[in-house]
Amino acid sequence: MMVLAIDIGGTKLAAGIVDAGGDILARDEVPTLATEGPGRVLERIVRLAKALLATPGVAADTIHRIGIGCAGPVDRHAGLVLNPPNLPGWVRVSLVEYLEKALGRPAVLENDANAAALGEFRYGAGRGARSLVYLTVSTGIGGGIILDGKIWHGLQDGAGEVGHMTLVPDGPVCGCGNRGCLEALASGPSIARRAREALGTGRPSRLREIRDITAADVVRLAQEGDAVAALVWNETVGYLGLGVAAVITILAPERVVIGGGVARAGDPLFEPLRREVRRRVTLVAVESVPILPAALGRDVGILGAAAVALEAEPI
Ligand SMILES: [Zn+2]
Known part of the structure; x- marks a missing residue:
């Protein structure tokens, strides 16, 4: 077929x-x-x-x-x-x-x-699993939930909006109208915004040399030892860790797969993210839940x- x-x-x-x-x-x-x-x-x-x-x-x-x-x-x-x-x-x-x-x-x-x-579940990083939560972290943060091999749509197809769980009660306004959503803290544009805000403290940083800061600049300079970039990146991983830990605690999926532009950071994202999630999840066998980069590109x-x-x- x-x-x-x-x-x-x-x-x-x-x-x-x-x-x-x-x-x-x-x-x-x-x-x-x-x-x-x-x-x-x-x-x-x-x-x-x-x-x-x-x-x-x-x-x-x-x-x-x-x-x-x-x-x-x-x-x-x-x-x-x-x-x-x-x-x-x-x-x-x-x-x-x-x-x-x-x-x-x-x-x-x-x-x-x-x-x-469903694509990652069937052909990519989810192959062989029965359940999976997928996050895409780019301009926004989207998600999809596969349970027992099928998309979980929820009431009026509203399920899977992992980007809009509240992490900071009085945090930045999100495009959805709420405050402090994961998306308003850890999407690509949100990372760039937090980097610009961090520069407002007056600390020296090579981020100042960049006209339009992107999430990729933040992760690159964080790896090169820039203290402000590292602070912003560590916070980002912390927020994503809270989100992924919540999802694992609620659904206990067999896998978590993360795609989108921000996930292309690779190990500087996934290694600290796995540590953060392991620290936060206490009631699910989290060491048995691989957190993987999307495979389909x-x-x-x-x-x-x-x-x-x-x-x-x-x-
Ligand atoms: Zn939102």
Whole structure:
């Protein structure tokens, strides 16, 4: 069985033809150009998909289903995209109906974080496990929960928003309206903001030489011994540790997988994070819960959407 997988993000649109084993037989991506609004973006998605279906060697008539991972929130039952912050103008857009009509196949919609969680579970760092919690730490902090092999959607598909657990009661305002969320403390932009704030104390730091500080600058200078960068990075690991420890204490998943740009820091993130989590989790056998970097890299969007299509009920 092969599926057409479509990944719709605020920056890029990616699509692929994927077989049940997770091999990507054809793929392509184009910029979303989200500011042009839903009409133009939908046309671009259809052009991208049709070009893939016409790839020489791909038997388009054997592709019976489309899997879509889209920046959330989405209403997957109604097939609607519900005004995601990264897709301006997408107010209750009937994505599934539009793509089914344009591409002549049934489509299944899932939010991108849940799709990525299922992709890692099926093809990446979660292979062989029965349960997994996935976090993506980049511009925001998203998450997906897989329990007994299935996405846990929760009431009105609200589950998995690990980025919006409160860690600091009167902390910085979050995009969701709450204060002190994990996302408002440890997302890429939040790390950069805390670094700028730390410079306000007047302590010397090479961060001052950088015009637009990023999370990558903070982790690099922390590794090079810059005291202010190290302070900000250690706090970041501390916040992420609180979040991951809470998730493990509640769900006792077999694995925790962390993706997104901030996770590309590698060992300077994962080694202290594992120590912090072990220190905080007392009632779950935490030494048996690997905390792993995501394994699918840039393919996570396509493989996540493919996994959603392949897991869907038989047509
Ligand atoms: Zn929040």
